[in-house]
Amino acid sequence: MRASCWMGKQDIRVENVPDPELLNARDAILKVTSTTICGSDLHLYNGFNPTMEKGDVLGHEFMGEVVELGSGVSNLKVGDRVVVPFPIACGSCAQCMAKNFSCCENTNPNAWLAEKMLGHPCCGIFGYSHLTGGYAGGQAEYVRVPFADVGPLKVPAHLTDEQALFLSDILPTGYMAAEFCDITPDKVVAVWGAGPVGQFAIASAKMLGAQRIIAIDRFPYRLKMAIEKAGATDVINYEEASVLETLAEMTGGRGPDACIDAVGMEAHGHGAQYLYDRAKQMAMIELDRPIAVREAIMACRSAGIVSIVGVYAGFVDKFPLGALMNRGLTIKAGQCHVHRYLQPLLERIERGDIDPSFVVSHHMDLEDAAKGYEMFNSKQDEVMKIVLRA
Amino acid sequence: MIGIQTKRKESASLPLLATGLGWLSIGLGVAKIAAPRVLSSVIGVQDTSSTRTLLRACGARELAVGIGILTGPRRPLPLWGRVVGDAIDLATLGIAMRDERNGRGRLFGSLMSVLGVTALDVVAAIKASRTQESARAAVTRAITVNRPPSEVYAQWRDFEQFPRFMEHVESVRDLGNGLSHWVAKLPTGQRAEWQAELVGDRPAERLAWRTVAGAQVPHRGSVTFKPTLDGIGTEICVEMQYDVPGGLALGALFAQLASGAQIEGDLRRFKQVLETGEVVHSDASIHRGPHPARPSERPLAEKGLRL
Ligand SMILES: NC(=O)c1ccc[n+]([C@@H]2O[C@H](COP(=O)([O-])OP(=O)(O)OC[C@H]3O[C@@H](n4cnc5c(N)ncnc54)[C@H](O)[C@@H]3O)[C@@H](O)[C@H]2O)c1
Ligand SMILES: [Zn+2]
Ligand SMILES: [Zn+2]
Numbered sequence: 084m085r086a087s088c089w090m091g092k093q094d095i096r097v098e099n100v101p102d103p104e105l106l107n108a109r110d111a112i113l114k115v116t117s118t119t120i121c122g123s124d125l126h127l128y129n130g131f132n133p134t135m136e137k138g139d140v141l142g143h144e145f146m147g148e149v150v151e152l153g154s155g156v157s158n159l160k161v162g163d164r165v166v167v168p169f170p171i172a173c174g175s176c177a178q179c180m181a182k183n184f185s186c187c188e189n190t191n192p193n194a195w196l197a198e199k200m201l202g203h204p205c206c207g208i209f210g211y212s213h214l215t216g217g218y219a220g221g222q223a224e225y226v227r228v229p230f231a232d233v234g235p236l237k238v239p240a241h242l243t244d245e246q247a248l249f250l251s252d253i254l255p256t257g258y259m260a261a262e263f264c265d266i267t268p269d270k271v272v273a274v275w276g277a278g279p280v281g282q283f284a285i286a287s288a289k290m291l292g293a294q295r296i297i298a299i300d301r302f303p304y305r306l307k308m309a310i311e312k313a314g315a316t317d318v319i320n321y322e323e324a325s326v327l328e329t330l331a332e333m334t335g336g337r338g339p340d341a342c343i344d345a346v347g348m349e350a351h352g353h354g355a356q357y358l359y360d361r362a363k364q365m366a367m368i369e370l371d372r373p374i375a376v377r378e379a380i381m382a383c384r385s386a387g388i389v390s391i392v393g394v395y396a397g398f399v400d401k402f403p404l405g406a407l408m409n410r411g412l413t414i415k416a417g418q419c420h421v422h423r424y425l426q427p428l429l430e431r432i433e434r435g436d437i438d439p440s441f442v443v444s445h446h447m448d449l450e451d452a453a454k455g456y457e458m459f460n461s462k463q464d465e466v467m468k469i470v471l472r473a
Numbered sequence: 474m475i476g477i478q479t480k481r482k483e484s485a486s487l488p489l490l491a492t493g494l495g496w497l498s499i500g501l502g503v504a505k506i507a508a509p510r511v512l513s514s515v516i517g518v519q520d521t522s523s524t525r526t527l528l529r530a531c532g533a534r535e536l537a538v539g540i541g542i543l544t545g546p547r548r549p550l551p552l553w554g555r556v557v558g559d560a561i562d563l564a565t566l567g568i569a570m571r572d573e574r575n576g577r578g579r580l581f582g583s584l585m586s587v588l589g590v591t592a593l594d595v596v597a598a599i600k601a602s603r604t605q606e607s608a609r610a611a612v613t614r615a616i617t618v619n620r621p622p623s624e625v626y627a628q629w630r631d632f633e634q635f636p637r638f639m640e641h642v643e644s645v646r647d648l649g650n651g652l653s654h655w656v657a658k659l660p661t662g663q664r665a666e667w668q669a670e671l672v673g674d675r676p677a678e679r680l681a682w683r684t685v686a687g688a689q690v691p692h693r694g695s696v697t698f699k700p701t702l703d704g705i706g707t708e709i710c711v712e713m714q715y716d717v718p719g720g721l722a723l724g725a726l727f728a729q730l731a732s733g734a735q736i737e738g739d740l741r742r743f744k745q746v747l748e749t750g751e752v753v754h755s756d757a758s759i760h761r762g763p764h765p766a767r768p769s770e771r772p773l774a775e776k777g778l779r780l
Contacts, residue, residue, distance in 0.1 A: 086767065103768040106754040136757075138765030155750065173749045177619045177706060189745045192758035195737060207755060210766065217757025217766040227768070229753065 085473075086140045086223035087452035092130030093460075095453040100140060103219060103227035108155030111231030113147035113165065115473040117244040118222050118449070120144075120459050121252060122278050123394050126348060127212060128456050131370065131396065134196065134213040141452075142222030143169035143209040144251040146244060147473075149235075150225070156232045165235035167228055168421035169252045171207035171218065174233035185418035190229065191216040200397070205418065222452055224473045236425045239433065245440035245470060246432055249283070253468075254439050255424035256392050257283025257345070258290075263390035263415035264341035266291040271334050273297040273382065274315070275375040276345035277305035279442045279468045280392060282313045284343050286437055289314035297333060299326055301351070304465040312441045322353075330382045338384040346375035347393030356401075363400065370397030380406050391416035442468040449473045487600045491546035494555060494597055497590070498539030505532030517579025518569050527565070534558055552598035559591040612733045615710045616740045620747050622677040622698040625707040628747055629680060629696060638742035638752055641735065657690075665689045691716040709743075711736060 086100045103112055121144050127135055146166035149159050159165065172184035179187050190207035191197055197204035197214050207229070210220015219227065228235060238247040261284050264272055272288045274281050277300035288296050297317045298309035309315040319329045330339060348371035351357070356374070363369035379389050380403045389412055407414065431437055444467040447455050455469045504512055509528040513520045538558060541551030566584045569575050618625050628634065632645045632653050643664070646654040651671035659665055667688035673681030673695065683693035694713040701708055713736060742752045757766045 088765075088767065101768040101770050103756070106756075106759060107751055109749070136763060136765045138767055140756075140765075140767045173745075173753070175619065175748045176744075177617065180619065189741075189749050189753055192753060192755045194741055195734065207753075213757060213763075213766065217755045217764070219756040219767050227756070229755075230749075 084224035085449060086219070087142060087449065087471075089127060089135050089139045089141055090137055093128060093457075095128065095141070095456045097450050097452050098138075100138075100219075100223070103225050105151060105153045106227065107229055108153045109230050109232050110153040111149050111156055111159060111228045111235065112151035113145075113167070113221075113226050113228055114150045115145050115147040115221055115224060115226055116164075117147075117248050118142050118145035118471050118473060119248060120222075120452075120455050120469050120471070122280060122347060123211070123252075124456070125460050126394060126396070128460055129349065131348060131364075132212045132214065134193075136213060136217075139210070139212070139217075140219040140223055141210045142220030142226075143211050144248065144253070145209075145221030145226060146238065146248050146251065147221075147226070149231075152231065158232050159235065159237075163235075164238045164240070166238055166247045166250045166425075167209075167221070167226075168234045168236075168250075168255075168425065169208055169211075170418060170421055171209065171216070171229050172233055172422055173230055179233075182420060182423050184420040184422040186420075193217060208418070222449065222471060222473075224449070234422060236429060239429075242432065243440065245443050246438060247429075248470065249279075249439040249442070249468075250421075250425055250428060250432075252419065252421065253279045253442075254283050254287075254428055254437075255421045256280050256419040257285075258287040258424055258428060259417070259419050260284040260343045260345060260390045260392040261287035261291050261293075264288065264291075264293075264343065264388050266293045266341070268292050268294050270340040271295040271297070272341045272343065273299060273330060273339035273379070274309075274343045274345055275299045275379055276347075276393065277302070277309045277315075277318075278345065281305075281343075281345035282308060282442050282467070283439070284345050284392070285309055285313035285315050288343075290431065290436055297330065297339065302462060305467070308441075308467065326378055327382055334384070338382050338387065340384050341388040341390060342379035342383045344376045344379050344389070344391045344393040348372055348395050350374035350376075350393075360400070369400050371395045371399050373399040373402060377401065377403055380412060383410075383412055385410040386412070388413045388415060390414075392419065394418075443470055445469040447471050487597065488546045490593065490597045491542055491552060491601065494552070494590075494594060495539050495542035495546065498535045498542065498555060502532045502535030502537075502539055505529060505535065515579070516566075516583045517576035519572075519574050531558075531562070547601055549598055549601035552594065552601050555594040556591065556598055559587060559594055562587050563591070611712065611714045612736055613710065613712045614733055614736045614740055615708060616744055617701060617706050617708050618744045618747050619706045621705070622700055622707045625709060625747060626677045626680070626698050628743070629698075630674075630676075634746075638746050639739045640742075652685075667691075709740065711740065 084102050085097055088096055088098045090096050124141060149161050149163045170185040171190040172179050172187040173189040176188040185206050187206040191204050193213050193216055194204035207216030207218055209218050257280050266288055270293055272293045274284050277298045285296050285298055296315045298306055298315040299319045299321055300306050301320055301322045306318040309318060317333060319326055350372045352374040360372040364372055376391060383389050447469055449471045452471060458466050459469055505528045509525040510520050512528055513524050518524050538551055538554040570580050632647050635645045636642050641657045643656045643658050648654055653669050655667050657665050667690060668685040669682045670685055671682050673679055677698060679697045681695035684691050692713060692715040696711045699708045745753050756768055757764045
């Protein structure tokens with residue numbers, strides 16, 4: 084089959100690789116119909132994950148049709164159209180029982196490695212390095228889905244791929260980010276990053292009843308979408324104004340009640356601090372550039388909530404722990420527990436509360452994955468979300 | 474997963490002897506560096522700038538070895554370091570004897586004292602190496618399984634199932650009466666076999682076993698099963714003690730076992746079997762070495778996977 088493979092830093096190639104086979108009784112094989120590139124894939128693309136191997140098949144956001152089932156899957160049948168959560172969860176460990184699916188204790192065969200880097204292991208993830216298990220991803224014609232009796236959600240025929248695909252990751256992720264914020268109508272929510280994840284965080288904050296939502300980014304087309312499609316009430320272009328000062332003005336000096344980081348480890352910035360972080364990151368002294376999260380903490384109202392869904396991998400410098408502690412902030416973070424949100428969000432899509440397809444900016448063939456990565460990475464051509472057809 | 478403790482059989486006289494030799498090294502080192510002139514007259518060599526440089530270099534070496542011994546008087550390596558230093562000293566003194574300008578009488582005395590110290594060094598180094606060979610290592614690891622103690626105990630008690638989740642174990646036969654026969658693959662591809670006997674069996678609480686005399690990899694182990702505070706799961710705690718076997722292949726197996734990494738992996742797979750029904754595979758995990766996360770080129774049968 085054809086698959087998008089990581090061949091090195093900023094080197095993606097669509098190659099012939101063997102077709103997947105059933106390895107466990109609870110596996111399914113899907114014929115992928117639609118897949119997409121995520122901001123998380125960019126961290127791999129730009130070489131920030133030291134546990135990538137040349138030839139790894141990428142992709143953790145995908146949907147498709149069941150073509151083969153292991154003997155242990157009884158809830159699906161061949162021909163079913165499903166969307167698959169990006170974290171692989173067993174459904175029966177204590178974390179899965181507590182609905183913390185991305186903390187599943189059984190699905191990462193490289194748990195020892197993750198434990199060394201993170202203290203305790205994280206779950207397995209499709210196409211997302213060997214730190215998360217070494218699973219082949221779904222930017223391919225076919226993909227093997229372990230625990231197919233736990234993760235995949237059947238998609239009703241009247242929904243298009245574009246409407247269902249983002250249930251695999253970014254819609255639940257944005258929703259979880261907003262849910263972390265304990266939103267009531269009187270709360271002000273600020274969202275750093277108006278990429279696809281940020282757009283869904285804004286849209287979810289609105290669905291949860293927030294009346295004032297501030298989007299922060301530097302790309303005017305992304306800020307425009309935040310206002311026109313996602314439901315932001317205000318925007319700050321950090322290239323034109325100081326974020327901290329503008330937020331203070333907008334909130335009577337208090338700061339937002341909740342701050343969402345939808346940027347992650349490759350945050351962009353200005354001045355000496357940005358150059359310093361970039362240099363340290365290049366020398367592998369600091370794995371992450373925590374520019375957005377630092378700002379979110381400094382901006383947040385005292386006793387407010389900082390919700391982190393932007394991905395970080397390791398250790399950071401100049402983390403404002405003093406602000407966090409002395410002003411009584413709460414941090415909530417995580418890889419999204421996608422399984423939790425599949426059914427409720429599917430219902431919201433069916434009811435018309437949200438049509439996630441508004442983020443789709445480009446359609447491409449899987450064969451053009453390399454071009455897609457380059458485009459999404461450099462934010463060319465007003466790119467928001469690229470759907471690849473396998 | 475929790476830590477590792479290593480215990481060793483002690484040789485009573487070794488630490489004393491080694492510590493003495495360590496301080497001797499440090500004393501000589503300081504003297505050679507600080508007062509090379511005085512020292513050259515004691516040894517019986519001419520005081521030239523090149524002897525001073527040589528003495529200072531030897532002094533630095535003595536200091537390094539001395540510190541090495543004092544920080545780990547049971548480690549063989551620094552003690553062997555002293556023996557190597559002695560050989561260099563003896564050779565240097567031998568060359569100096571040929572030069573008529575040096576005091577031959579004093580040189581002969583120095584040669585004799587170095588020979589004496591060399592003998593002590595060799596004794597200490599051999600003792601330290603022997604002690605290491607008969608080392609015993611203890612490893613403790615713990616994991617929580619989301620199943621009640623009775624079920625976890627029953628799965629563990631079913632020894633013949635061990636090859637499902639224990640990576641190096643090839644087969645286990647339950648011989649009845651608490652006896653079992655084990656066959657394991659060594660990292661070198663060879664096999665090791667042993668018999669084990671149960672020495673403790675409290676259903677849903679604890680199992681303990683040890684190898685029967687004559688085993689190639691003598692070890693003893695115990696596992697306790699404790700209900701978690703919520704009453705749903707089980708905290709498993711495994712303690713293993715291995716005696717270091719002779720021979721390279723077994724030594725390699727030993728190193729692997731005693732590192733604790735093997736037990737950790739085996740426990741994780743044991744948990745997978747109990748909680749999910751089987752060992753969980755990724756595309757990369759079904760290969761021996763590092764492999765890209767892509768489907769395998771080899772047919773499944775070759776991978777020896779059971780479905
Ligand atoms: N927690 C999860 O489960 C989860 C799931 C999916 C994605 N993510 C993470 O979410 C993050 C965003 O993903 P995406 O797909 O939207 O990526 P993206 O690259 O399209 O979006 C990131 C946006 O952040 C903006 N940005 C950069 N620096 C900024 C700064 N200092 N202040 C404000 N905005 C800044 C960029 O201009 C860009 O628009 C990534 O880190 C991704 O890994 C997390
Ligand atoms: Zn993603
Ligand atoms: Zn689980």
